Amino acid sequence: MTNKAEKSTNEYHVASFVAYPIISQIFAVKAAILAVQGTEIHATSEEGKIVFTIEGHSYKDIGKKMDTIRVHQGIINLSPVYHQILDESIEDDAVNENKVVNEFTPQTHI
Known part of the structure; x- marks a missing residue:
């Protein structure tokens, strides 16, 4: 029996969390967080x-990592x-079609 590969998406997810560790285990908790691919400790x-x-x-990828x-x-x-x-994929399409994404036009107010 073969495992199905998770479907590839054009989505990019970033989620932030606050972990409340047992103080005596803080270094082990930080190491466990950093051991998960795609994580970064900010403070x-x-x-x-x-x-x-x-x-x-x-969502599933974020959820699996969070559960770990x-x-x-x-x-x-x-x-x-x-x-x-x-x-x-929206940004890729815009670049491929030479479209400007998030165009900003300054406004003058009198």
Whole structure:
């Protein structure tokens, strides 16, 4: 029996989280976060809260990575903060057709 490869998408997802670790395990928790592909730690508070992001290509990809981190024995709680989805195919189409994406026209107010 062969495993199905996950369907490739043109989406780019980035989600941010705050992890609340057991203070005595903070270094192990940080290592576990960084061991997951597409993660980056942005800040750690004095109280031990860890702010990090996960990048992926689908909701499912972000969810799998989040679950891998969430079940670490040193994490008390993992809270999602933000999730952004970009459709890269729109930008690719615009570039291929020589269209301007996100055009900005300055306005003069009198």
